[in-house]
Amino acid sequence: WDFASTVLGIGRLPPRTFRPYDTVISIPSRFTVEAAAKRFHGRPILAFFAGSPNSCARRRALRLYEGVPGFDVSSQIHNASEYHRRMLRSRYCLVLRGSSHTNSVRLYDVIAHGCVPVVVSDDFQPPLDRWLPWQDLAVFLPSSSLPRLGRILREEVGEERRRQLFRNLVLGE
Template identity: 35%
Template sequence: MGNVPCPIYLPFPIMHIDGRSAQQLTKLGFWAGHRNSRIRVILAREWENDTELDISSNRISRAIGPLVYQKKYYETKFCICPGGSQVNSARIADSIHYGCVPVILSDYYDLPFNDILDWSKFSVILKESDVYRLKYILKEISDEEFVALHNNLVKVQKHFQWNTPPNKYDAFHMVMYELWLRRHVIKY
């Protein structure tokens, strides 16, 4: 048999989020990605030259330095998660992992564990039409509200982490519970 290439999946780099205050976060919002949907085109056009929102219509290349993409998540209060051409974007998971409050900017998004977790407690959910007022909506969120969102985000991080073997209340258990909740809907 010939050699078969095997993809290598590396775990998220660990960056500690404990002890960060709202004052230590240097950017109001962050998004980098391709303009592969209407909402992303508008987001980039409206905000890519703004000084408080770090909006880039190109993905950040790993060639520009180690962990640059991750550091941007880590240094930002709100991470913009616009709908794209596919529903498999890792931005929401990245935001949660790095402790950056996700801003869900989509009219049609079925969020993970939506039947279990109250997303309004640890994220900001906006309609696509809010893209034009994005900066002003985020600036209206008080430090107290942000701290509550961020603290709740830290609490739910464990529910989005996969472990081997599974840990209590991690992503594996959340998926199993979600399936159990839907057991009456599934036809055998």
């Protein structure tokens, strides 16, 4: 199945299409999927996160990885186009708990950019988890794993697993 078309509703139906037998869930995202999001190669950044340091996990990630080669982690983002460009250059995008408990909007933004989500949380409940095989779509790590994140992504998850997660997310394989 095609995740982007099924869940994000991208490319299948024109806007505001009514199907009496469907339940339509509006997914909040500032971005739409474009061809660049379907590019597996040409992503030189291992992991990306940009957001306010409004939780322990976010402050810790910023402290550990800001300025570290292979990571693009910052509390500063100048505009949506910069955020967009940085996600398209990244293999993994961190989904860290912020001031609100849910991170679904960031999760959808990450997916729309073809960036494999890395959910770092001890209690995150993914949306639509009864219907979506999230273990085949994202990497889930406990907060205690943050200091080992680079090694986990490079060695434990590895490139072949990233390729499979990417295919599941973007290509719907």
